[in-house]
Amino acid sequence: MKQGRYANIIIDISHEKVDRPFQYKIPEELKGKLSEGACVQVPFGTGNRLRQGYVVEITDKAEFPDEKQKLIKGIVTKGVKVEADAIRLAAWMKDTYGSTMIAALKTVLPVKQTMKPKEKKKITRLLSGEEVCFLWAECVRKHQNARARVLKALCTEPVLPYELVVGKLNVSPASLKSLEGQGVIAIERESCYRNPVKLETAKEAGKALSGEQESICESILSDFDMGKNKTYLIRGITGSGKTEVYLSLIEGMIKRGKQCIVLIPEIALTYQTLLRFYKRFGDRVSVINSTLSAGEKFDQCERAKKGELDVIIGPRSALFTPFPNLGMIVMDEEHEASYKSETMPRYHARETARYLADLKGASLVLGSATPSLEAYYRARAGEYELFTLDRRLTGGKPAEVSIIDLREELKSGNRSIFSRRLQELIEDRLNKKEQIMLFLNRRGYAGFVSCRSCGYVMKCPHCDVSLSQHMGGRLVCHYCGYEVPQPQKCPSCTSPYILGFKAGTQQIEQLLYKRFPGIRVLRMDGDTTRTKDSYEKILTAFSSGEADVLTGTQMIVKGHDFPNVTLVGILAADLSLNDSNYRAGERTFQLLTQAAGRAGRGTKPGEALIQTYRPDHYSIVRAARQDYEAFYDEEILYREMGAYPPAGHMMAILINAREEQKGEALSKRAAELARGAAKPDGKLSHSVPDTSVMGPAKASIGKINDIYRFIIYCKSSDYGQLTAIKDKIEQYIQSLGLKDENVQFDFDPIESY
Ligand code: ADP
Ligand code: ZN
Ligand code: ZN
16 A cells, blocks of 8 residues: 555535545544555545545645645545545556546446345254254144245255245244244344346357357467457458357457456347346346446446456446456447547546556457447458358348439329338238338437439538528528528429438338338337336337237337348438438448348348438448448448548537627637647648648537537647647636636547538
């Protein structure tokens, strides 16, 4: 334990103004007892109100004279200590993503309070088996039935769980009390872990690995044995055996006495993942996520700390499970947007996992069928090692995918959302009693505007992203603020059918009932999945054949196998394509690839239809051919041209304000600071020529809950330049001590603002 007379403490108050360590003197009684990471109570501010805080450093270096130092009041007994590595991780997150230190500390602390252990009662017989048997016979004779039941059980079992006796044997607590009073039994308490995993399943050995799988495992494990803690990217279509590779790798890690974190993109996928890991490793596997109670979470962390767990499965926050011997982090479906935090610090699990892996000497394994541009870019650059699995091990041919040109449909007078071909195929599948999935890849709030006759999309002349439809007939660029009134006629072909695209899953459901009387439809979207297990329920109902069609948003395309689905319809591929975000093409490719992959998972061949107004767009063409490499090559060109991530780095600065004018003023000031000694073209004039600042502009949702939102974008090839800008603005904000405004940072953003 580090010795020293003073402790530097981060106070648990979420305000920029106090976001720095404050020094306190360590009182005699705490000398040698206090360590870095401890949760303490200290007098704070002029009123010396008692506040909680975390020790981030113990030192002998006084920052001001002894007589002015306040004393630490004491250690918070219910507080949870932050591990030394977690403090480092928090500091890194603060520097890399921008946030207060206390927010970063709270992010890396999976549980904030210690919890009393759960207690289990047990009944122990205090007499020998024979003596108990004798008593049992006596009770039977006296018709003391309840007593007889428990004594009978105790003849053979020296210890019984209390719940079993009270429950199954139906013996009242009063009867047990009296047996205890007579000295026949003892009722004892023992503490036990709350376990969120309620599975009883036999262990299964792993499959014999294929040659490709084998060589991936050997390569990664032998790197590890040589002390190389690299990042690996496994690109492989669904069903190509990635999970089997993860299982084998983890088995290898467990043999080496190491622990592993398995990240999954959605809590909804927990059960199926857990089941597979549990079959392999039994109860040394657990889960951690927001559906757990505080006690369950606390206990999983305790088990992890004590080395009683080998594997934890969870969403991005599972990274903060306190494993003392972390050997590997697996990140499945690495490309998913949910790996990025939406609150400060807005960390990305991929980079955070890499930093953690470096701290702990662990390996990082990423897996995806459609890797993020970031991961593939780094794999191409040699920063990650790339492995490819391109055979489907589950049998079944990939679906046949065709593209339907919706402009042609309109020309032939069909204004329905269902193309003629799709209608034919739906009819056909209904007759054959096969199932259908209809997918609407809608996301974001504001819609784009396109021409139904020629497919022309209204775009920003400066940013090459589509304009978003705002109230009052205005079209706005979310990156630079460019604005035009919505045209009455298509600028390209003068057709009057230039409209915002609006269609919801609910409308689709209604249209299906109308067009195909008697059809059975299940709908899955934000509305129908509000309650806790509605997601599982809908999927179970569909897989047991209770409906002909499952329609919904991207939720329906993930991770589930429906062998009877032989038709997948993607109703309007353009919806995600025209999301005003530089990642729109990537997201579309991913969604379409995933969606098309849903058809033909069983023995019957499958077919997928992609309906679109832009049949020539590379995201759509490449997804239809399931050609990731070709997609990547085109997409990366676009990113390089616009200096978008991963070709460069980007930082969004989001300014929130209660009053519009104040927000505007603050945004302007922040943009000025960002520009530094800026040249008129928005570029920085000093050493780094390729840093540019755009904005401020009104955010796409200009006001949420009466809070006005402004946005500034900064781009640079050098991440350090962006954090320098962030630091500058943070300092400025600190000096202001703002109450009604705040500034947030988002690096390499995924969200559209
Ligand atoms: P992915 O994670 O890429 O979707 P999985 O690991 O789930 O792929 O494998 C898909 C299916 O193939 C699973 O049913 C799995 O049990 C099976 N499988 C994987 N590897 C093998 C293997 N080496 N031999 C036989 N079956 C395998
Ligand atoms: Zn623009
Ligand atoms: Zn047109």
